[in-house]
Amino acid sequence: MTVTQTGDRLVDFDEVLTRYEPVIGLETHVELGTASKMFCGCATTFGAEPNTQTCPVCLGLPGSLPVANAAAIEATIRIGLALGCRIASWCRFARKNYFYPDIPKGFQTSQYDEPLCTAGHLDVEVDGETYRVEIERVHLEEDTGKNLHVGGATGRIHGADHSLVDFNRAGIPLVEIVTRPVAGAGAKAPEVARAYVAELRDIIQTLGASDVRMEQGSLRCDVNTSLAPIGSLAWGTRTETKNVNSLRSVERAVRYEMRRQAAVLDAGGRVLQETRHFHEDTGTTSPGRSKEEATDYRYFPEPDLVPVAPDADWVERLRAELPELPAARRRRLQEEWRLSATEMTWLVNAGALGLVEATVAAGATPAEARKWWLGDLARRANDAGAELGDLAVTPAQVAELARLVGEGTINDKLARQVLDGVLAGEGDPAQVVQARGLAVMGESDELVAAVEAAIAGAPDVVEKVRGGKVQALGALVGQVMKATRGTADAPTVRRMLEERVLG
């Protein structure tokens, strides 16, 4: 048992599992990457000057009317199909009524009891075990504006001097994907939650439906967690944790809520059904508004929009045109590259699958591609705190590097220097080799001169070697390598030295 700074008592994670079974659920919001908003023609570019991407419709001005974005409906159906959902043949938008300044119309146009997609599933793998996550629904709605609370210490509304609203985000198409409760994952529950979000993200990225960048909010996640005493038939009361903005946070939020709720239950208390906020810095959650005083949203069918009735043939065409999804692709590549399940998992977890695939496509062998991306490049990304894909090197350049090593133009050690040059923007590997003069040196006059200079400059070492201490030759090899800035081939240098000193 530990106590956090905020006063939450926490049961040790392993101990939680001796008494309770966790049940998790995830609600994921994905901002679609359509060129225009859900119900008007405004642009959706991220990071534009506040309130420059607005019009009477997304500002909710009197008299304005929505027109549904067909591209957003298509993207939602494709997501539903990728998740094995049933696609509604007829459904409607609904108004969710509540007052908040970031809701321009006084209601959010969403879907209520008639979602576009229902009853799907997503299989995720954790430590070689497959967990099936059932999808309850996938529906389409519009995003809200963004409040900026000025003054005060927290950036939250309490204590702020005033608030500003940016409506650029208002009306961006938002897909909500809701799972059914996931039970039975036990100790793996936090990782299953994370793996689900990661897999969902990869699927949506593969579909090209969104850029799914959690840090920019284009993929947002609410995590529901509850605990039930082991053997109990009834599920416990759940909390809904918001502000979970990274894959790591998904896992931590579930872990934290399990530990906190266990302490509440152990003490004979009752878990409150409430919204909680996740704090990235401390890894803790704190209570938000209570669901028990939940607003009545007075949902009713949106009379300003006509029903959505996707034509069955069109849906079948979309199904047939789905790209290869991440799971199928992983199975295919694992087979093609002859990898073990564990090796494949490493590759996926490192975020290197696509990079390796592209590097292989550019001519490297799978082994070469994996070696560079999981080795030197992974270390560099890690040092820089960046993602592998953010490094300033392309798969084609890595393939070229591997080719240069394979041909013997450079060795591994030189190859790292070549990478330095590529990452510094000095061009492709061959250009860097040329410019920096990094090619492996043959038995050239320059090398002979360097070898002879090393011998002449260290008579004491030469003496030792001749006296039988052959390992002392290493110092001379080092001398030559230094003089040639590593471009010499070490075994060649050793042979040349032996010929001259011992010969």
Place this chain on the structure above:
Amino acid sequence: MDTDPTALDAVELGRRLAAGELSSVDLTRAFLDRIAERDAGLGAYLHVDGDAALARAAEIDGARGSGVELGPLAGVPVALKDVFVTEGVPTTSGSRILEGWRPPYDATVTTRLKAAGTVLLGKTNMDEFAMGSSTENSAYRPTRNPWDPDRVPGGSSGGSSAAVAGGLAPWALGTDTGGSIRQPAALTGLVGHKPTYGGVSRYGMIAFSSSLDQAGPMARTVLDAALLHEAIGGHDPRDSTSIDAPVPVLAEAARRGAGGDLSGLRVGVVRELGGEGHTDGYEPGVLARVQEAVALLERLGAEVREVSCPAFDLALPAYYLIAPSEASSNLARFEGVRFGLRVGDDGSRSLEEVMSLTREQGFGPEVKRRIILGTYALSAGYYDAYYGQAQKVRTLIGRDFAAAWESGVDVLVSPTSPTVAWPIGARVDDPLAMYAADLCTLPASLAGVPATSVPAGLSGGLPVGLQVMAPALADDRCYRVAAAVEAALDDARGHRLLDELDRRGVAP
């Protein structure tokens, strides 16, 4: 010209403009003068910008002078109900909550009227957010009926009806949610038409009840109404509920109807709207004029029979659940954050308090009554019993119409309003009596079918309207039948009904 142009119909004005007998500037000035003389007493307008109107008129005259080909409406002035947004021109929807708001965009009908070359005289008074049947719910002032200044002009488009009947505009646009074009037209001796739902774009029309609201013409003659309807009608990609079909040819139908031959036409008289056993609340004078009009239709060759539409009896309660429900949501955007009135934002109050104060002070009692009604009807636990049931009634009303058309009836007729115009103030404390004014007009609204009100004569010196309803998209039938009635009555009388109106009766 000998004749005062403010007493002429729009077709005649268009003809004189095209013939060069009249300039748009002179015509516009004539209406502005009449507004200046009479509107203090009548209260038809909320906003008039004479300079802008004259500048626009001069522009049209200039174009005509330089030989530009212009349409039949070019240079003819028009008035718009204040529910339509007009770029840069104040638009209030009759409410304090929008006082001073100048919209940054034009409604589609505004754009289309501009494109047709009309001259905007001003924005007309209305019940706040179109909620009312007398225009007494305007937050600004009541409007008087040109036939009797102590009586209401109907509503909610009472500013438009008073303006046209009083000669303060040749024609005007109104909106009809439960009868707000037809009933004021009937009470002021005008022709008013509610198009098929989806026939005219709602984009830029401040919403009251989205599934019912329709814009339409209010005019001195059936032909004028048809021409104005053609100018604003047709598909608009900005309104998802707008019908993507060609506008029926309406002016031609009106001209054909005026020829007077209705042989082969089958007319159904709706029993539930003033027929046997359903006369409670109907004035005998109204029923008499309607019966005479029906007899006239028969003389013109139509085959008349009675038709029963039992679900029409449920139209009133269904309407007063559906319309307030949608309104409670549509009016949520008026909270003082982005436009219009903001009350109490002095730094000491929370956002919720400012929103509440704004709505408390910005909305009038009838609007609040309907927001509360609608909020209740949509609440969890009550939705099925109220909103859900009302939607079922709506389906039944639609089936009654369908059954009538299937039985071989081409149009249905009824009184437009159970009564003639009533004295100002007589119903303000009795909302149910006020709501009953819409009894005859609600079924067509709920079913989304077109309906016209055409003058059927006077009762006690006040106008009575005949309502002609047709199947969806058959607006042309309404115009044809209405034009036949109009022509026959005008012939019998020797002059138009509006010519009986003492035009000095509305002096301040």
